[in-house]
Amino acid sequence: MEMQDAAVKEEQREEDQGAYESLLTAQSKEGSDRAHYSELQKPSEDVYAEACFGATNKTQDKPPQGAMQCYRVGCLILTLVCLGLLVTVIVLVIKCGSTDCPENPVPQPYDMNQSKTCRSKGAPGCYCYSECPTGWLRLDKSCFYLSTFRLSWEKSQKNCSEEGGSLAVISSHKIQNFLTQKGKDIKYWIGLRLIGTTWTWLNNTVVGQSYWRDNVTQGDCGILSSGDQTENNWMKYSCRAxxxxxxxxxLQTAILEV
Structure with a gap:
């Protein structure tokens, strides 16, 4: 009887031991599963960083379309501004070209009907000579106009005075040579006339150096024959011819404003 009870107890102890080991095995497996699940829920910092910074780099490699459009518009505006400034500088350089002021200028009334510009690098207040009117030729401080039609001496002088001048007064060899070269083999009235027995210029000065031809003709007004030699190409003709x-x-002058 005692042997039987001992066998029963031993069998029961073995069953309890097996059940305990099974419980331990189940708990161990459950813990392993939880650890694996925890790793899936909380990825490593390296994986997280790679995902985040990888995405950031891809975004930086390709700027947004709106930013590109703004950049292009800005470049276009800047280019147009630069071109505008360049054109302004070129216009100012051309417009602000200069002619030097004379050292001892002689003030003269400024005729607004003549040249409208007086350009200078000199100090404000100095007199500057302007440009000749269109179609006139400049020599030193004078402008000359060679007509393209014929008139009598009196009518020629009237036309010249209406322009603010007079028939040409040849006061130097330089002017004589200049007009002879520009005349192109044409005969021109000049501001020379006979008053009494004296040949006089329109400015009432008596003729000093003269350039009369050898075969002097008769008349009371003077002509320059540009087809002849410079030294002897003045001729006498009737003023009515x-x-x-x-x-x-x-050349008109103007005072630079301060």
Whole structure:
């Protein structure tokens, strides 16, 4: 009887031991599963960083479309501004070209009907000579106009005076040579006339150096024959005769504003 009870107890103890080991095995497996699940729920910092920074780099490699459009518009505006400034500088450089002021200028009334510009690098207040009117030729401080039609001496002088000048007064060899070269083999009235027995210029000065031809003709007004040699191409003609004429206009002056 005692042997039987002991066998029963031993069998029961073995069953309890097996049940305990099974419980331990189940708990161990459950813990392993939880650890694996925890790793899936909380990925490593390296994986997280790679995902985040990888995405950031891809975004930086390709700027947004809106930013590109703004950049292009900004470049276009800047280019247009630069071109505008360049054109302004070029216009100012051309407009602000200069002619030097004379050292001892002689003030003259400024005729607004003549040249409208007086350009200078000199100090404000100095007198600057302007440009000749369109179609006139400049020599030093005078402008000359060689007509393209014929008139009498009196009518030629009237036309010249309406332009603010007079028939040409040849006061130097330089002017004589200049008008002879520009005349192109044409005969022109000049501001020379006979008053009494004296040949006088329109400015009432008596003729000093002269350039009369050897075969002097008869007349009371003077002509420059540009087809002849410079040293002897003045001729005498009747003031009522018709031929071309040369007007002379002094370069006007203006005072630079301060």
């Amino acid at each position: 018709y031929t071309y004429y040369i007007c002379q206009l002094p």
